[in-house]
Amino acid sequence: MQYDVIVIGGGVIGCSIARELSRYAGKIALFEREEDVCEGTSKANSGIVHGGYDAAPGTWKAKMNVAGSKMMAALAKELDIDYKQNGSVVVAFSEDGIPHLKELLAQGVANGVEGLEILYGEDCQKLIPNLSDDVVALLNVPSGGIVCPFSLTYAMADNAAVNGVEFCFETEVTGIEKAEEGYVIATNRGTFTTRAVVNAAGVYSDVFHNMVSEKKIHITPRRGQYCLMDKVVGGLVKQTIFQLPTKLGKGVLVTPTAHGNLMIGPNAENLEDKEAVFTTAEGLEDIIRRASLSVKSLPTRQIITSFAGLRAHGDQHDFVLGEPEDAPYFFDAAAIESPGLSSAPAIGVYIAELAAEKLELAKKENFVAERHIAKAFHQMTSEERKAAIAENPAYGNIICRCETVTEAEIVDAIHRPVGAKSLDGIKRRTRTGMGRCQAGFCTPKVTEILRRELGLDYEEITKTGKGSEILDHRNKEVAGK
Amino acid sequence: MKTSVVIVGGGPAGLAAAVSCYDAGVKDILILERDNCLGGILNQCIHNGFGLHTFKEELTGPEYAARYVAMAAEREIPYKLNTMVLNIEPQADGTKLVTAVNTEGLMEITAEAVVLAMGCRERPRGALNIPGFRPAGIYSAGTAQRFVNIDGVMPGKRVVILGSGDIGLIMARRMTLEGAKVLAVAELMPYSGGLKRNIVQCLNDYDIPLKLSTTVTKIHGQKHLTGVTLQKVDERRRPIPGTEEYYDCDTLLLSCGLLPENELSSQAGVQLSPVTSGPVVTSSLETSVPGVFACGNVLHVHDLVDYVSAEASTAGKHAAEYVCNPDHTEARKLRLRTEGGARYTVPVYAEPEKMEPQLKVYFRVGDVYKNAVLTVSALLPDGERKELSRKKKNVMAPGEMEQVFLKKDDLLPLPAGSEIIVKVEGNA
CATH class of the missing domain: 2.60.40 (Immunoglobulin-like)
Known part of the structure; x- marks a missing residue:
């Protein structure tokens, strides 16, 4: 089958590029090895829209971060993404840190970040009452924000699908070869030919790049561990609190999430294993210890879950964007680590424009720019709730009691253009099971809904795709089931 | 909509409270139950051992529940199923506005008194912060119990259980009876958190080892659980290096404590105890919000349902008194405190003038x-x-x-x- 573009990788970068490519007339597919989008780094990161002060001026990181974060508010409206501009701060615990804050300020100004200022002494605690008394100065970044990385990825995927992008799941790319025109992509599901390739494969982007280019790149999976806390302490701080960055990154942060939880993390561990998304006792202890420095009292008793993600750190310390000299029609969006989420909208536009120009694809007239989902029940007013239930009684059936998610929302998540097929897919789309009981009560109910809507047997219900079946076998026959 | 008493939860606590409230003379009661039948968690507790105190005989969970369901039915106490209470808001006139939802719509009920009987939830893996992957195959014991006993599906064949709370012990036996191999029950503390009789009847009788001062320190398997590492802990509950033992298993059940589910209570302004996570109550089982009562596992986690029923009867009776007696002036309160090994008391306040003999x-x-x-x-x-x-x-x-x-x-x-x-x- 001949494609114009095959995008490898269904993370936030791949989905953003796919969505931007879908503005053009062409045959476009996205290949993802997992059963859903948002299964790698995009599902396990800080969810921060960075101001853009951190990256050295002139780098891709600086350009894409500033451009991407400026696009975020409009994109959030256009695609129904959970986004808040809550502001962020970088704190210094001693006078020694102040020159570093000033450097960041100057760098931010050079990158075009607006509204930066340094506060000293008590003004810091005035801005953030629960800030540690040890903080002597901070860089205030009012343009900083928080975004739900799941909702951003799903929204762009849905919108891309509506605009004609073909999503191929459980499709693992095993080889890429140059052909007379374009490339031949080998996968576990056969081979495909395409005029152009986009490499948005996260921690694996070096593998695919190196298949076609002699100018090798190397990616170090850099693990970050996180703890998420109950919503009851989500209001501990309003802003995202960073400590001064180090060589290994932006350091451990304390932040509210777009959904009102409190989150701490990440640490930074350089690994070689690209699948090492597990937490460790040492890592979790480390982030708790370091996050405790930023605030007066960290409510560790309210931890409801912990997780780890891998950042795709490139040896050259910057994103790798565009065509390698020796591999025309192959477009890298490689080595995307922080601020990758913030940069995603801008990277999408940049790569799609490059590819479209090269392939001479014309803009479509019938591109659907907006994507909307039904308002979440827990965000509705009483009047809206009444109306929603009157129209669809499934809105009156609460499935997830911790997050107040209804059957209607879960059914909707299953039947979206890129729909949920597993418990995790439903969780990340609707927050079912993301609350304090961590799916203890709703798992059996969601299992029933998945069975009904997708016609599956118990043994086919998965946590997150093949190999993660949650149930083993029937032990009794139940009347009516 | 108006009613004298709203009872939030139709499990053993809610049912007993409703029956005693009715018998104390207040017949205008509404039970709101979020599940599709009355009886609460008892419906999935198909083992026996319930009711020795209350009925002087040994019943299964569903049988015990059925007795109370029958008592409520005899009295024709109204109830609504599949109905979730979203909010309880104390009003200026002393009434409480209860907002609930079901497929028929959003209900606003003005009640003179409310009895909280929402029960508890299990402490999830995340709250234990066990390191490792996050694969399929890890369940809280109660979730697994529901799958096995109600839905008729088994989560796996080789099982390790962390935590020797009663549900964990009961599930060790149940999984064995259903054909799975239960390799071990690990308990962080140097003693079991469950009843002695459960250790004997559920573990010893089936040769399932109970490993005290032991915890899970690693989860293996990226997509599905393939094993766990158990490790001994010292007096400070820190893992002891060199004591790691790998268990090849596809299922890990967690029975690491129950937490009263008080988000509704909290929103309603009810003061909670940091020790029990349940409301601070008087000898009438009245919370810090006048006319709001609490009983059962939402108040504090019980070991036997018989005590839940007894406590709930008290709550129901006092809710009825609250409705019948328009004089709500505050009674004299004596504070109960603990010393030595006692962790908490329920109630926290005794009201000598109002209390029973x-x-x-x-x-x-x-x-x-x-x-x-x-x-x-x-x-x-x-x-x-x-x-x-x-x-x-x-x-x-x-x-x-x-x-x-x-x-x-x-x-x-x-x-x-x-x-x-x-x-x-x-x-x-």
Whole structure:
């Protein structure tokens, strides 16, 4: 089958590029090895829209971060993404840190970040009452924000699908070869030919790049561990609190999430294993210890879950964007680590424009720019709730009691253009099971809904795709089931 | 919509509260139950051992529930199923506005009194912060119990259980009976959190090893659980290097504690105890919000349903009194405090003028105590202590709920500002 573009990788970068490519007339597919989008780094990161002060001026990181974060508010409206501009701060615990804050300020100004200022002494605690008394100065970044990385990825995927992008799941790319025109992509599901390739494969982007280019790149999976806390302490701080960055990154942060939880993390561990998304006792202890420095009292008793993600750190310390000299029609969006989420909208536009120009694809007239989902029940007013239930009684059936998610929302998540097929897919789309009981009560109910809507047997219900079946076998026959 | 008493939850607590409220003369009651039938968690507790105190016979969970469902039915107490209470808002006139939802719509119910009977939830893996991957195959014991007993599906074939709470012990036996191999039950503490009889009947009888002072320190398997690492812990509950043992298993069940589910109570302004995570209540089981009562596992986690029923009957009766007696002036309160091994008491306040001739006070100890002495004394405002009762017990353990009685006649003469001290001493 001949494609114009095959995008490898269904993370936030791949989905953003796919969505931007879908503005053009062409045959476009996205290949993802997992059963859903948002299964790698995009599902396990800080969810921060960075101001853009951190990256050295002139780098891709600086350009894409500033451009991407400026696009975020409009994109959030256009695609129904959970986004808040809550502001962020970088704190210094001693006078020694102040020159570093000033450097960041100057760098931010050079990158075009607006509204930066340094506060000293008590003004810091005035801005953030629960800030540690040890903080002597901070860089205030009012343009900083928080975004739900799941909702951003799903929204762009849905919108891309509506605009004609073909999503191929459980499709693992095993080889890429140059052909007379374009490339031949080998996968576990056969081979495909395409005029152009986009490499948005996260921690694996070096593998695919190196298949076609002699100018090798190397990616170090850099693990970050996180703890998420109950919503009851989500209001501990309003802003995202960073400590001064180090060589290994932006350091451990304390932040509210777009959904009102409190989150701490990440640490930074350089690994070689690209699948090492597990937490460790040492890592979790480390982030708790370091996050405790930023605030007066960290409510560790309210931890409801912990997780780890891998950042795709490139040896050259910057994103790798565009065509390698020796591999025309192959477009890298490689080595995307922080601020990758913030940069995603801008990277999408940049790569799609490059590819479209090269392939001479014309803009479509019938591109659907907006994507909307039904308002979440827990965000509705009483009047809206009444109306929603009157129209669809499934809105009156609460499935997830911790997050107040209804059957209607879960059914909707299953039947979206890129729909949920597993418990995790439903969780990340609707927050079912993301609350304090961590799916203890709703798992059996969601299992029933998945069975009904997708016609599956118990043994086919998965946590997150093949190999993660949650149930083993029937032990009794139940009347009516 | 208006009603005298709204009961939030149709499990054993809610049903017993409804029955006693009705029998105390208030017939205008509405039970709101979020599940599709009454009886609560008892419906999935298909083992026996329920009702020895209440009915003097051994029943299964569903049988025990059925008795109370029948009592409510005899009285024609109305209830709504599949109905979730979203909010309880105390009003300026003393009534409570209860907002609930079901497929018929959003309901707003004005109630004179509310009985909280929402039960508890299990502590999830995340709250335990066990390191490792996050694969399929890890369940809280109650979730697995529901799958196995109600839906008729087994999560796996080779099982390790972390936590020796009663549900974990019961599930060790159930999984074995259903054909799975239960490799071990690991318990972080040096003692079990469950009832003695469950250790004997569920583990010993099936040769399932109970590994005390042991915890899971690693989860193996990226997509599906392939194994766990168990490790011994020291007195400070820190893993001891070199004691790691790998268990090849596809299922890990967690029975690491129950947490009263009080988000609704909290929103309604009800004061909670940091020890029990349940409401702070008086001897009438009234919370800090007048006219809002609490009973069962939402108040504090019980070991036996019989005690839930007894406590809920008290709550229901006092809710009825609250409705019948328009005089809601505050009664004199004596604070109960704990010393030594006692961790908390329910209730936290005794109201001598309002209480029954004899008040049952529930508490738990924080450690295993041998040759324990339980004393109750009054601490007078001038600092003088007056012993009210003294009792010896061979063993007291955290897994068993303890009780002690306070006499109205002892409390009535105490001057205002006196406190009641419940104290446990012994060899820990």
